[in-house]
Amino acid sequence: MSDDGRRAKLVAAKEAWARAGRLLTGRPDPDKALRLPPGQRLVESWPVLDLGVQPHVPLADWRLQIDGEVVNPVTLDWDGFRALPQIEDMSDIHCVTQWSRYDNRWTGVATSVILDLVQPLPVARHVILHSYDGYTTNLCLDHFAEDGCLLAHAHDGVPLAREHGGPVRAVIPRFYFWKSAKWLKRIEIVAVDKPGFWEVRGYHNVGDPWTEQRYG
Ligand SMILES: Nc1nc2c(c(=O)[nH]1)N[C@H]1C(S)=C(S)[C@@H](COP(=O)(O)O)O[C@H]1N2
Ligand SMILES: [Mo]
Numbered sequence: 543m544s545d546d547g548r549r550a551k552l553v554a555a556k557e558a559w560a561r562a563g564r565l566l567t568g569r570p571d572p573d574k575a576l577r578l579p580p581g582q583r584l585v586e587s588w589p590v591l592d593l594g595v596q597p598h599v600p601l602a603d604w605r606l607q608i609d610g611e612v613v614n615p616v617t618l619d620w621d622g623f624r625a626l627p628q629i630e631d632m633s634d635i636h637c638v639t640q641w642s643r644y645d646n647r648w649t650g651v652a653t654s655v656i657l658d659l660v661q662p663l664p665v666a667r668h669v670i671l672h673s674y675d676g677y678t679t680n681l682c683l684d685h686f687a688e689d690g691c692l693l694a695h696a697h698d699g700v701p702l703a704r705e706h707g708g709p710v711r712a713v714i715p716r717f718y719f720w721k722s723a724k725w726l727k728r729i730e731i732v733a734v735d736k737p738g739f740w741e742v743r744g745y746h747n748v749g750d751p752w753t754e755q756r757y758g
Contacts, residue, residue, distance in 0.1 A: 593676075710727055
């Protein structure tokens with residue numbers, strides 16, 4: 543099947559889930575509720591989810607553009623990105639397709655460092671993440687700036703594999719994992735919200751796993 547065909551099939555299947563409200567359980571599991579959000583199950587493996595294409599971006603060609611409602615728009619190349627202060631953070635993954643994966647150790651640049659660099663204007667309220675595969679997803683600027691959010695280039699101490707979004711992906715642990723854009727290309731800071739790829743296809747605009755904001 544062609545890439546376009548695969549993508550269309552995958553998108554249609556997930557849109558049907560949203561229409562049917564599948565996986566909504568409405569109640570947390572009392573034994574696991576402290577760490578496992580309602581309706582989720584723990585996995586040891588690390589599933590790969592994409593739109594049927596995994597872009598290959600050589601480090602020499604990789605750029606990250608941060609622009610929009612900011613004082614100082616910036617385009618980083620690989621050396622510029624790696625020269626920024628690096629942190630490590632451990633967090634859990636919760637995917638809307640029901641799997642959760644604990645204790646992911648991410649290395650990269652805190653989103654707060656990126657925001658300090660570009661200085662959002664007072665009108666800035668939302669962030670649109672754009673990826674090399676054409677994917678987009680949207681977040682509140684305040685949520686994007688939270689502790690634990692980073693632009694990651696390594697996972698458990700090894701460079702992030704292409705299938706998981708390398709060279710660099712967003713990691714936004716507080717929300718379902720579709721908000722964590724892989725193959726990150728551009729961070730657009732905006733005044734007016736704009737729903738992204740899954741958000742316009744029946745998925746929730748915010749995506750908090752603890753209140754099961756799967757569809758909306
Ligand atoms: N660029 C891009 N980012 C993406 C996606 C995608 O298709 N393209 N899928 C999202 C979804 S639905 C999930 S669950 C996670 C999956 O990340 P993983 O493949 O590393 O588990 O990436 C998210 N980020
Ligand atoms: Mo997902």
